[in-house]
């Protein structure tokens with residue numbers, strides 16, 4: 484394989500799967516390490532440490548993205564593990580921002596280090612940010628995250644607002660018996676603050692023992708708790724949103740949405756692939772299939788081989804998951820490795 488740049492070979496929208504879903508969105512896990520241990524996501528002992536060489540370098544991530552943008556990739560979300568524990572993340576944001584044709588770079592973070600990074604991220608060109616926060620109560624936060632402090636998350640949210648991030652989405656995974664009584668409190672937050680709160684159904688991931696069908700709180704239950712505060716009006720839903728329209732309480736500054744992969748699957752509009760920190764392209768969060776993009780990148784491949792790896796991953800996308808029928812996820816890989 485020769486190292487040659489092939490210019491703008493592909494056409495926008497060319498990266499399609501066997502159901503003709505157009506793949507426009509890549510979630511990139513930049514590390515599988517994390518500074519929290521959320522009970523539904525990470526084993527208490529953490530994940531085995533990958534060697535420095537196993538993890539894709541920023542240049543490799545950017546190279547892959549640049550090769551695939553001509554096929555219609557328009558958006559990248561950086562995730563993890565906790566992306567902000569990887570040194571120099573704003574550098575990656577800046578490098579991706581320079582990729583011609585890539586329209587959007589976003590970040591999902593637990594917010595622990597956001598107060599420190601909000602300004603450098605903003606200066607690097609990041610515009611959109613999702614902060615994961617499953618409870619508004621300090622003691623519960625410690626319980627869910629196995630020892631994390633909630634204060635830095637609030638400081639991070641305030642810093643994100645101060646430097647001008649908009650929208651700021653708050654992702655709350657709703658779990659029976661853990662935080663299922665807080666939906667109204669989260670919705671109340673949107674009355675005075677311009678946050679977009681997204682209630683997310685718990686998914687069965689990896690071998691973290693928390694998941695059971697009983698732990699999933701169906702969307703209608705969370706929605707009813709929110710509607711007890713007032714009728715929900717439809718709010719403009721950003722084009723970047725999948726699987727959850729936005730709603731607004733009367734007079735609220737922010738919005739709420741319900742992301743319900745179990746009770747309201749949105750597989751038929753799934754437009755994404757995932758890239759793990761060690762360079763595996765994953766067609767679906769809930770499947771263990773993967774394509775070894777790192778091997779392709781490190782073999783000095785030209786862009787057409789990189790595109791072929793993406794095309795192979797796209798073709799391997801399953802039609803849909805079957806969680807609603809009680810068929811649970813066969814994946815043994817934790818969410819931290821795949822990039823939620």
Ligand code: SAM
Nearest residue numbers: 524563564565591592593615654685686818823
């Ligand atoms: N550490 C960052 C964070 O927490 O935002 C980014 C990575 S985390 C894996 C990304 C998202 O996945 C978080 O919003 C987290 O709540 C969600 N998540 C993790 N495990 C999940 C599960 N089993 N079901 C649903 N969402 C999950």
Ligand code: SF4
Nearest residue numbers: 517521524525564593
């Ligand atoms: Fe870490 Fe995010 Fe997983 Fe929590 S959800 S353990 S913060 S990767």
